Amino acid sequence: MSRINRTTxxxxxxxxxxxxLPIAAEAGGISFDAGLTPPLDRWIVRTQARYMSRSGESMxxxxxxxxxxxxxxxxxxxxxxxxxxxxxxxxxSKMEMGGTSSTDTGSGDLFIMAKYRAYxxxxxxxxxxxxxxxxxxxPTGPPSHNSRSWxxxxxxxxxxxxxxxxxxANIAYKWNGVAGDxxxxxxxxxxLAMNIALARQFxxxxxxxxxxxxxxxxxxxDSQAASHDGHxxxxxxxxxxxxxxxxxxxxxxxxxxxxxxxxxxxxxxxxQLERDTTVILGSRFLF
Amino acid sequence: MALLLITGCxxxxxxxEKVFDTSIYAGSEIRVYEVFGMDCPACAGGLSxxxxxxxxxxxxxxxxxxxxLIVVLEPxxxxxxxxIYSAVKDASFTAGKRIK
Numbered sequence: 001m002s003r004i005n006r007t008t009x010x011x012x013x014x015x016x017x018x019x020x021l022p023i024a025a026e027a028g029g030i031s032f033d034a035g036l037t038p039p040l041d042r043w044i045v046r047t048q049a050r051y052m053s054r055s056g057e058s059m060x061x062x063x064x065x066x067x068x069x070x071x072x073x074x075x076x077x078x079x080x081x082x083x084x085x086x087x088x089x090x091x092x093s094k095m096e097m098g099g100t101s102s103t104d105t106g107s108g109d110l111f112i113m114a115k116y117r118a119y120x121x122x123x124x125x126x127x128x129x130x131x132x133x134x135x136x137x138x139p140t141g142p143p144s145h146n147s148r149s150w151x152x153x154x155x156x157x158x159x160x161x162x163x164x165x166x167x168x169a170n171i172a173y174k175w176n177g178v179a180g181d182x183x184x185x186x187x188x189x190x191x192l193a194m195n196i197a198l199a200r201q202f203x204x205x206x207x208x209x210x211x212x213x214x215x216x217x218x219x220x221x222d223s224q225a226a227s228h229d230g231h232x233x234x235x236x237x238x239x240x241x242x243x244x245x246x247x248x249x250x251x252x253x254x255x256x257x258x259x260x261x262x263x264x265x266x267x268x269x270x271x272q273l274e275r276d277t278t279v280i281l282g283s284r285f286l287f
Numbered sequence: 288m289a290l291l292l293i294t295g296c297x298x299x300x301x302x303x304e305k306v307f308d309t310s311i312y313a314g315s316e317i318r319v320y321e322v323f324g325m326d327c328p329a330c331a332g333g334l335s336x337x338x339x340x341x342x343x344x345x346x347x348x349x350x351x352x353x354x355x356l357i358v359v360l361e362p363x364x365x366x367x368x369x370x371i372y373s374a375v376k377d378a379s380f381t382a383g384k385r386i387k
Binding site: 036037038039040041042080081117120121122123124127129161164166201203208209210211250251252253254255284286 | 323324326327328329331332333334335336337352354376377378379380381383
């Protein structure tokens, strides 16, 4: 491959990463409570600040991408067994390559999801909940962060509680590009995500009403290659596993959470940048 | 073993009493129910919100560790326990027996 072709390849890889990172950015994280639906008429406003970066070096050219995501989720307990959620992310990204950089800020696509309580048992010694979800991502974002793709997301969440211990697991699959023409004709590949979490609560505060819980999560993700005109693109598609320690503080009306996602295994196709550590700061307010 | 059981029970009772200072509601009827499925402080908050929609309820609080719901009635008011059980169900929890 000539030097020009390899340079073109690097640039293509970086540009593809820029388009696809927002789509595949949310590789799980703070997934507990997922299998347990909130009470009837309960409003939950959840915000997160996610800092993530990708970096790499090839042919002496240093490359880095930094992204701040601020997803805002509003959830409502429509029925005891049905929760409706709407998510709107705000995204700010910066790309650096060969001494030059560019930044971009804007809102992302709108995501609407429903969670159904398929099974729940409450006993004196444990609680078990299983809840499937179905959602759709609508390409409502401005041109810089619009995927131009309608995506369907389906998942299954399972939560187990026993005493002060809590564990959660989920599997989710996202069919990207069920409609739409993609950015520049590029359709992102489907995504698979699996998460497991274990937490142990300690009661704190006045009268022991609040709790603080160390958390440990494993987050796996697998994104298939993007395609153009029905052909897979070489510098797209990846998989990886994160080991993520965190902390959660809970009161009767608020949750504060912190998670640090450390990649312990990852594999990218082509010349894509590797994921670095991701930091997630979150809050939930319950009304 | 017996000592452990006694200690455990005593600990639970202490938590319930600490969670809700009922002495300030002297003169009001106070009811206590068993509730299963509350696993964190946020769960307890959601149940209290539903229970307090009942006009006859002056104050309620849930002890998420002790599996108890404490309800203080408005003076001179009364209501059927079924309305509490209905609120517990709407919160996706399971009601046990009425303790008090």
